Amino acid sequence: MSYQEKKTIVSIVSGALLLVAYCIYAFGRYNSGAIAQGDLKHWAGIMLIFIGIGIVLTIVIQIVFHILLSISIAIKKKIQDESLDDKEIEKSIQSEMVEDEMDRLINLKSTQIGFIFAGIGFVTALVSLVLGYSPVVMLNILFISFSAGSVLEGFTHLYFYRRGIQHG
Amino acid sequence: MAKKFIISNHIRKLRFFANEMTQQELAEKAGASRQTIIAIEAGKYSPSLELAFRIADVFGVPIGEVFECEVREE
Numbered sequence: 001m002s003y004q005e006k007k008t009i010v011s012i013v014s015g016a017l018l019l020v021a022y023c024i025y026a027f028g029r030y031n032s033g034a035i036a037q038g039d040l041k042h043w044a045g046i047m048l049i050f051i052g053i054g055i056v057l058t059i060v061i062q063i064v065f066h067i068l069l070s071i072s073i074a075i076k077k078k079i080q081d082e083s084l085d086d087k088e089i090e091k092s093i094q095s096e097m098v099e100d101e102m103d104r105l106i107n108l109k110s111t112q113i114g115f116i117f118a119g120i121g122f123v124t125a126l127v128s129l130v131l132g133y134s135p136v137v138m139l140n141i142l143f144i145s146f147s148a149g150s151v152l153e154g155f156t157h158l159y160f161y162r163r164g165i166q167h168g
Numbered sequence: 169m170a171k172k173f174i175i176s177n178h179i180r181k182l183r184f185f186a187n188e189m190t191q192q193e194l195a196e197k198a199g200a201s202r203q204t205i206i207a208i209e210a211g212k213y214s215p216s217l218e219l220a221f222r223i224a225d226v227f228g229v230p231i232g233e234v235f236e237c238e239v240r241e242e
Contacts, residue, residue, distance in 0.1 A: 002201070002202070002203040003201075003203075004201075004203060005203075095192065095195070095196055095201075095202075096202075098195075098200075098201045099201070100199070100200045100201045100204050100219075101200070101204070101215070101216055101219060102200075102201070102203070102204040102207060102213050102215075103201065103203075103204075161203065163212065164207050164210070164211075164212020164213050165207075165212070165213055166213070166214055167214060167216075
């Protein structure tokens with residue numbers, strides 16, 4: 001499995017965990033009656049907190065992932081050839097993490113699919129308002145569709161890495 | 169009738185004749201990732217013109233000896 005695939009799996013797992021955590025926390029509080037019906041301010045607060053947690057979590061997880069991956073590559077290289085010096089090990093770590101045109105194309109197409117999903121969520125949220133649902137429902141559809149869109153983006157990444165990708 | 173361009177390559181053969189050059193070595197010399205070289209070799213990705221020229225340059229052969237295009241009528 002390549003570095004890009006591993007990185008994508010880490011992103012998918014952290015994104016999915018965050019989405020599940022949000023659903024458990026927010027809907028748990030709603031079901032227990034801690035949030036009053038139609039209390040938009042409270043919902044917006046929870047979403048903002050989870051967006052913040054998401055950003056911090058992504059940064060921390062990516063840093064930890066890079067450190068662990070670098071260590072594992074260094075150990076693997078050292079086991080293969082004990083005479084390797086630090087510079088050569090560093091070079092092999094860098095070559096493992098290189099990002100090129102195929103990665104950029106996959107990023108572009110996956111982001112496009114993620115945004116299409118989020119766009120569909122946005123329209124669904126508007127439709128829910130037109131149909132007379134509460135703005136809280138609309139807000140939740142928006143938040144969940146954007147979060148699920150980013151998870152879908154990760155799966156699309158993996159799909160393209162496995163199946164291949166063509167220009168056009 | 170539309171034409172379909174099917175691009176194939178001889179990278180595996182060229183690597184063999186280049187003293188069994190590894191995919192990693194080719195990737196480093198061509199400035200791409202190993203994953204991309206694997207995908208190109210398997211026909212899962214068609215590289216840009218620039219990368220195609222860089223791969224040909226690594227083997228020291230014209231681009232036509234690395235990549236081949238078959239045109240099919242659909």
